Amino acid sequence: MSILGGGIFKGMAVxxxxxVGSYFSKERFITTxxxxxxxxxxxxxxxxxYPKEEGEQxxxxxxxxxxxxxxxxxxxxxxxxxxxxxxxxxxxxxxxCPPQCIYIEKSTEKKENADGKPQFYPAKFDIDVSVCxxxxxxxxVCPFDAIVMNxxxxxxxxxxxxxxxxxxxxxxxxxxxxxxxxxxxxxxxxERMAADKAAKEAKKKAAAEKAKAAAEAKAAAAEAxxxxxxxxx
Amino acid sequence: MTTAAPNYELxxxxxxxxxxxxxxxxxxxxxxxGVFRMDVKLDGETVVELRPVFGYLHRNHEKLAENxxxxxxxxxxxxxxxxxxxxxxxxxxxxxEKLIEVEVPERAEYLRVIMAELTRLVNHVTLxxxxxxxLGALGTPLMYAFREREKILDLFExxxxxxxxxxxxxxxxxxxxxxxxxxxxxxELVDRFPAFxxxxxxxxxxxxxxxxxxxGVGNLSRELAVNAGITGPMLRASGVNYDLRxxxxxxxxxxxxxxxxxxxxxxxxxxxxxxxxxxxMRESVAILKQALADIPxxxxxxxxxxVFKPKPAEAYGRIEGPKGELGxxxxxxxxxxxxxxxxxxxxxxNLTVLRDMCLGGKIADACIILGSIDxxxxxxDR
Ligand code: SF4
Ligand code: SF4
Numbered sequence: 219m220s221i222l223g224g225g226i227f228k229g230m231a232v233x234x235x236x237x238v239g240s241y242f243s244k245e246r247f248i249t250t251x252x253x254x255x256x257x258x259x260x261x262x263x264x265x266x267x268y269p270k271e272e273g274e275q276x277x278x279x280x281x282x283x284x285x286x287x288x289x290x291x292x293x294x295x296x297x298x299x300x301x302x303x304x305x306x307x308x309x310x311x312x313x314x315c316p317p318q319c320i321y322i323e324k325s326t327e328k329k330e331n332a333d334g335k336p337q338f339y340p341a342k343f344d345i346d347v348s349v350c351x352x353x354x355x356x357x358x359v360c361p362f363d364a365i366v367m368n369x370x371x372x373x374x375x376x377x378x379x380x381x382x383x384x385x386x387x388x389x390x391x392x393x394x395x396x397x398x399x400x401x402x403x404x405x406x407x408x409e410r411m412a413a414d415k416a417a418k419e420a421k422k423k424a425a426a427e428k429a430k431a432a433a434e435a436k437a438a439a440a441e442a443x444x445x446x447x448x449x450x451x
Numbered sequence: 452m453t454t455a456a457p458n459y460e461l462x463x464x465x466x467x468x469x470x471x472x473x474x475x476x477x478x479x480x481x482x483x484x485g486v487f488r489m490d491v492k493l494d495g496e497t498v499v500e501l502r503p504v505f506g507y508l509h510r511n512h513e514k515l516a517e518n519x520x521x522x523x524x525x526x527x528x529x530x531x532x533x534x535x536x537x538x539x540x541x542x543x544x545x546x547x548e549k550l551i552e553v554e555v556p557e558r559a560e561y562l563r564v565i566m567a568e569l570t571r572l573v574n575h576v577t578l579x580x581x582x583x584x585x586l587g588a589l590g591t592p593l594m595y596a597f598r599e600r601e602k603i604l605d606l607f608e609x610x611x612x613x614x615x616x617x618x619x620x621x622x623x624x625x626x627x628x629x630x631x632x633x634x635x636x637x638x639e640l641v642d643r644f645p646a647f648x649x650x651x652x653x654x655x656x657x658x659x660x661x662x663x664x665x666x667g668v669g670n671l672s673r674e675l676a677v678n679a680g681i682t683g684p685m686l687r688a689s690g691v692n693y694d695l696r697x698x699x700x701x702x703x704x705x706x707x708x709x710x711x712x713x714x715x716x717x718x719x720x721x722x723x724x725x726x727x728x729x730x731x732m733r734e735s736v737a738i739l740k741q742a743l744a745d746i747p748x749x750x751x752x753x754x755x756x757x758v759f760k761p762k763p764a765e766a767y768g769r770i771e772g773p774k775g776e777l778g779x780x781x782x783x784x785x786x787x788x789x790x791x792x793x794x795x796x797x798x799x800x801n802l803t804v805l806r807d808m809c810l811g812g813k814i815a816d817a818c819i820i821l822g823s824i825d826x827x828x829x830x831x832d833r
Binding site: 285 | 526527653657660661
């Protein structure tokens with residue numbers, strides 16, 4: 219320690235530098251800007267830009283962040299939401315959800331899904347978003363790619379109980395919307411689903427061909443046996 | 452100006468009626484780092500008895516985890532020490548990986564190290580901020596710390612989707628790969644971090660007020676530290692060279708060159724604990740630089756099903772968390788849920804010596820000593 223108070227003066231120099239810098243350095247100027255790493259064109263330019271239309275939400279128009287997650291949503295393919303819903307009410311997510319905030323009631327009868335196969339569907343699918351902790355476990359365990367994370371964050375409501383219990387019809391969002399908010403993730407998911415489907419079909423086809431070949435071989439063997447029978451006669 | 456506290460026994464000898472003052476600091480005292488209370492008995496300003504009271508934040512973490520599948524309790528580990536969700540995830544993943552024996556891909560190992568060291572930076576930089584906040588340096592140093600922390604949390608958010616509750620580690624790897632350009636942004640941050648550390652050191656390390664208030668305050672001897680099971684920076688500040696990254700070399704820590712700062716153990720006071728953290732941040736930066744230079748391309752997660760049934764066995768996974776040894780002890784009984792799930796929380800165990808460090812000191816020093824332990828109540832109470 220050279221002079222008493224020297225350390226304090228050194229520290230003061232730092233604060234002074236920061237104070238003066240805050241008026242000149244652009245980087246310091248925007249430290250409170252939450253998504254400062256994003257290109258400026260993607261940010262709302264002024265408060266007047268938003269909302270453009272009545273009811274428009276900021277979280278719809280800007281993809282906040284590639285992996286950003288808030289609460290889950292149910293996916294449906296192109297078409298009427300309930301005709302193309304992917305969820306088959308298998309209730310795996312309900313079982314695995316750590317804080318147990320999903321409630322599902324399975325339908326009693328089957329209905330055709332987007333592929334034209336008869337499937338069960340959720341008669342009720344509620345998520346209590348006041349309990350949900352945005353952990354994404356439901357998304358990971360769903361074997362049908364039916365539930366993914368939304369990035370909607372403007373959810374305030376005057377109704378504490380009903381308003382935060384999101385029902386099936388409000389949870390349903392189209393795959394296109396998913397592509398809009400999480401382009402990269404949606405693309406890889408679609409790719410994987412297509413590959414899975416192709417693999418399944420190939421397997422089915424191979425199995426069918428094998429069965430056909432086996433049947434042909436059998437027929438051929440029977441014919442051969444017949445012929446040899448004829449020969450001996 | 453305060454006058455010197457009259458000696459309690461002396462006053463009694465003189466026939467004056469005096470008594471010890473018993474006060475309850477907390478549970479929302481600004482220096483208590485959460486809902487934590489200290490029952491303190493004072494003789495004038497001197498602490499003669501101190502009893503920490505906690506449990507206000509108990510959430511039944513262990514029993515909850517015993518009633519759900521292995522994967523489902525991963526998001527709950529985020530909420531133990533909510534400053535360091537990434538390292539909490541890692542310790543739990545390590546324990547479970549021992550049960551199911553899965554190979555972690557190379558790239559995932561590197562990313563795990565990167566995440567853990569970034570977490571260490573976040574923890575230490577905020578700890579130092581809060582510590583000087585307890586000293587009375589309200590605001591400025593803490594805000595500088597938060598400025599840097601925010602940049603790292605932005606990186607976490609881009610990788611995992613959440614700033615604090617990352618839930619990013621999975622058994623056998625990580626949930627997803629980092630987005631494009633993430634590594635470059637991290638490199639940029641790591642390159643600029645030493646400049647911030649220089650600034651921070653200039654701001655704090657020679658400040659006479661900090662020196663006079665922390666040096667010789669809250670001494671912790673090497674013997675007591677070892678006997679009480681203290682781990683982490685606090686143990687090293689008391690002069691024990693013990694770091695699980697070197698001792699266990701879990702993950703791929705044996706590939707990196709870094710030093711473990713520790714003192715000669717003469718004092719083990721608050722200043723030592725503060726400086727150890729400043730020095731550790733430099734080493735973290737060194738590890739980050741090496742990891743970011745070598746990180747390979749490749750898979751991010753090994754082959755593990757979401758719900759699995761490990762064979763009956765027990766496993767203990769431990770890591771050098773920013774606060775100390777964080778361990779998870781699991782007993783599997785052949786079902787999808789653990790039979791026993793136990794956390795070894797460094798915050799709680801480091802807290803046990805609080806009384807020993809505070810006795811005989813001034814009441815104002817008790818706040819600083821508590822600050823220098825570095826506890827998070829989410830982990831103490833679980
Ligand atoms: S969302 Fe997925 S996991 Fe949940 S019930 Fe529907 S199909 Fe099953
Ligand atoms: S995100 Fe997590 S808490 Fe929310 S519904 Fe899905 S599993 Fe449950």
